[in-house]
Amino acid sequence: MQKIISSASNEDLKQLARLVQNVRERRKSRQMVLEGIHLLEAALDVALVPTMVFVNEDAAQRSDVQALLARLPSASECIQVARGVFAKVTALSSAPEVLAICPRPEASKPQEDASRLLLEDIQDPGNLGTILRSAAAADVREVYLSKGCVDVFSPKVLRSGMGAHFALSIHEGADLAAELAAFTGRKLVTHLAGSTSLYGQDLSGPIALVLGNEGSGVSDALVSLSDVRVRIPMPGHAESLNVAMAATICLFERVRQLQC
């Protein structure tokens, strides 16, 4: 780690900033930016190979950071960055120890009867990250995202997912209608006007659970391809739950059924 960069006009740093800020740049190049040691660690745990790792010069002295850097594959270039430079690149209130450019993991075709989440046009990065975190915790590992979803490998979604991305198989830009039509298990959409309570459903076999956009919900096309519209009973006075809470409730009702 000889290089120390202190100028934000450095070409490597400019590339990093472009990837942080520009969704098209990230998607076209099939890359993502990992912020902080926790995410880098989670990526290394699943054998991803970062192309470039930028380390804050202060953090480079810390033993936990050094231990993590020692785990980097030889193909990863490591660059030290002067204090204050990260603040110009990320939107975080406190600058992370490391920023890493890393190729996105590629999802392979799952087993036909693997349970799965289908996410249609989810817009809020925090919601999407939370949904991924719940899916990872509940062990529903196949996640399909429509083209209209926010970039699932954006820095914000990665932060909010807290490493869940790397426990999942994430299928970006999926044709949800085709996926749902081809799925042989039980197909459920969450729907405010659903006539059937979630709690009457058998979720113990292979399921595809469809969740829709924060404002407009699941599209009619996907609703018509599903077996059942489920409603989460709300005895209280709230207008609705947000999509991340709804996903969490459904995913953990499945956990309950599988355990009881």
Next chain:
Amino acid sequence: MQKIISSASNEDLKQLARLVQNVRERRKSRQMVLEGIHLLEAALDVALVPTMVFVNEDAAQRSDVQALLARLPSASECIQVARGVFAKVTALSSAPEVLAICPRPEASKPQEDASRLLLEDIQDPGNLGTILRSAAAADVREVYLSKGCVDVFSPKVLRSGMGAHFALSIHEGADLAAELAAFTGRKLVTHLAGSTSLYGQDLSGPIALVLGNEGSGVSDALVSLSDVRVRIPMPGHAESLNVAMAATICLFERVRQLQC
């Protein structure tokens, strides 16, 4: 609504800005600031009386805003504000139609056997708002907050609660240990190291559910006062769920048991 204010140095606007920005000012005066027509509507629905309502001059022409303003009690002073002034007062990316200064609702002593949430030192406004939204949807209306919680009537928590505050009875600055000791129903704390699965618990009677700080969890003092430490089973690979997801899962497991 004769007054039109265009200067941010106006005394009423300065008071508004102080209440938005300063937690001590809000707590000492027992006031809160409602941002946007949805929150103001929810407050009026439960007969709260805003002391001052500031209306953006553009929004004042809209029929939905006029209909809402027509519902204001006569004790509420209404002030029109010139375009661009709200942007200096709030941190929102798009300025709201209205900002209202309103006394906080006072919680009365609940029925002895009413189920309740006890929240210890919750720090993240988004988490706290989400928990309140889940509690309102799940009809657990009594919510006790320790002194160490973020201000539950801060603009951020109010936004994220989306009106849930007004469907609940919120007890601020509570002595959680005393409340828990006095409660006669079943007392549960969520705990990562809990030995008992949530799904084995009978939640159909009166319960007190204790949730703790994002980093350190529930304190030993409260754990020792509880009947059972419950763990949410996580068959997958996540380290943990955040406190809002954990609360949502527990609250809706209660909904399920009450419905099935």
